[in-house]
Amino acid sequence: MNDRIVIDPKLCHGKPVVKGTRTPVALIVGSLAGGMSFEDVQQEYGLTLEDICAALMFAGELVEQEQYHPLPG
Numbered sequence: 001m002n003d004r005i006v007i008d009p010k011l012c013h014g015k016p017v018v019k020g021t022r023t024p025v026a027l028i029v030g031s032l033a034g035g036m037s038f039e040d041v042q043q044e045y046g047l048t049l050e051d052i053c054a055a056l057m058f059a060g061e062l063v064e065q066e067q068y069h070p071l072p073g
Contacts (some may be wrong), residue, residue: 004050005049018054021047021072028051032056
């Protein structure tokens with residue numbers, strides 16, 4: 001995954017993107033969540049299946065690292 005996802009302050013304001021592209025991880029995850037298929041995302045953004053999987057793994061690791069606290073009710 002680390003060889004496919006890069007964070008560079010010069011690209012997309014430092015947001016994580018697929019290496020060699022300007023396609024943010026958030027766009028990939030959002031597109032899939034919005035109902036696009038893996039094939040649609042591949043064609044729309046010129047990505048490989050491995051790129052998409054790396055983006056999902058990156059997002060999953062970020063969520064795993066977060067701490068959640070219940071809101072006062």
